[in-house]
Amino acid sequence: MALYDEALPAFDVLGKKSFFLGEVGNGxxxxxxxxxxxxxxxxxxxxxxxxxxxxxxxxxTVLDVLDLGAIANAMFKMKGPTMIQNNYPPAFPLKHQQKDMRLALALGDENAVSMPVAAAANEAFKKARSMGLGDLDFSAARETLKLPEESS
Structure with a gap:
């Protein structure tokens, strides 16, 4: 904790808020x-x-409605317009998102936590990677829902 307190001024410059998460690896x-x-x-x-x-x-209109409701969030607001345009400039590459999903599922297994929603999402990201979309933004997972003739 002492090292964290010493580094806190630097962390405050780098991000919005810092958290002490305990032992090494918790970050x-x-x-x-x-x-x-x-x-x-x-x-x-x-x-x-x-x-x-x-x-x-x-x-x-879905984006506009979502932005006014309880589930409004920055990710939908930022990613939605480009997704509608079938444009996926990589801010967070899909291949990295899928890797993190896989690792999170492994963490769930280690801790006996059932994660069926995350498992289904991981399958969608794996399918997107198999379609060659790994270097695009993780929002390109939407392409897995399209028929072949609809793909961009």
Whole structure:
């Protein structure tokens, strides 16, 4: 804790908030937990945008509605417009997201935590990687929901 307190001024410059997570390795575990949640959310978001479009709703209107509700978040606001345009500039490459999903699932196994939602999201990312989308942004997982003739 003393080393953390000593380094805190530098951490405050680097990020919004710093957390002392205890023993060495807990920072990596926290990263896996956060990225696992983010990856699971991205897959649900992708399914929602695709369902909206296929059922005659405007994906842009979905973004506008989501932004006003309880599940409004920065990821949807930032990624949604580019996803609607089938454009996936890599901010966080899909191959890295899938690696973190795999590692989070292994952490779940180590701790006897059932994670069926994360497991399903991991399968979507694996499929996207098999489609050659690994170097694109992790939001490119949406492409797995399209028919071959619809893919960008």
């Amino acid at each position: 990596a575990k926290m990263k896996l937990v956060v990225n696992m949640i983010m990856g699971s959310m991205m897959n649900a978001f992708s399914e929602g945008l695709t369902l909206a479009g296929k059922s005659g709703l405007s994906p842009q």
